[in-house]
Amino acid sequence: MLGKHTLKAGEKTELKAVFNTKDAPGRFEKITTIQTDAPGQEQIELFMVGTVKEAPGPKITILPRRIDLGILKLGESKAQVISATNPGELPLTITGITTKQGSSVSVAAGSLPLTVAAGQKADVRFTVMVGKSGPFSERIAIESNAKNAPKTGFVILVTGKAE
Amino acid sequence: MNRGLLTVLVFLLLAGSAFAGEALRIHPTKLDCGVIEEGELATMLATVENIGTKEVRILNVRTN
Numbered sequence: 001m002l003g004k005h006t007l008k009a010g011e012k013t014e015l016k017a018v019f020n021t022k023d024a025p026g027r028f029e030k031i032t033t034i035q036t037d038a039p040g041q042e043q044i045e046l047f048m049v050g051t052v053k054e055a056p057g058p059k060i061t062i063l064p065r066r067i068d069l070g071i072l073k074l075g076e077s078k079a080q081v082i083s084a085t086n087p088g089e090l091p092l093t094i095t096g097i098t099t100k101q102g103s104s105v106s107v108a109a110g111s112l113p114l115t116v117a118a119g120q121k122a123d124v125r126f127t128v129m130v131g132k133s134g135p136f137s138e139r140i141a142i143e144s145n146a147k148n149a150p151k152t153g154f155v156i157l158v159t160g161k162a163e
Numbered sequence: 164m165n166r167g168l169l170t171v172l173v174f175l176l177l178a179g180s181a182f183a184g185e186a187l188r189i190h191p192t193k194l195d196c197g198v199i200e201e202g203e204l205a206t207m208l209a210t211v212e213n214i215g216t217k218e219v220r221i222l223n224v225r226t227n
Contacts, residue, residue, distance in 0.1 A: 002211070009218065021201050036221050038219045
């Protein structure tokens, strides 16, 4: 943000650069590039560096990351159990298990929401049903409040073949 | 003769320094914020001053 875009001789203004550190732990280097019509100063770079200390929060790890369902009959359901661990410092809440639209598999989650205390792990139960024949490799998203997962969910892969 | 030569020399010196000088003085150009808590805003406030003799236009400002 710049106060003035035209400076007469002797004039001055302020330039304010702001970096929102939410969800951005670790080292950072923000470069503000200023382009001017001053000869020899057509491009000027300003540097803002620092380290963002991560705020406490829930985290998620899932095992296994890949499930092979083997050969299923078309429309058959298979119950699955995955292990969710919370290596974070606040309670993890798993709120949903979903597939994207158009996926060849559908999922039905067990009892959700499921809360996993900090440093603990829990079993997550769900059922997978295949809706198209042939081999498949689909993503299942585990939705939660984990800081280390995207908003769309922590992704695991299910593979197999429907006959 | 000597006075004329001196005038020319002074003019050349002044013209040279004007060309060599920079129109904009910006301070600071580097800021180390140190360690900040996640969620806090890291803010850099710099002063941009036109120390030249001509108007300067800032055409664009962008941040990575």
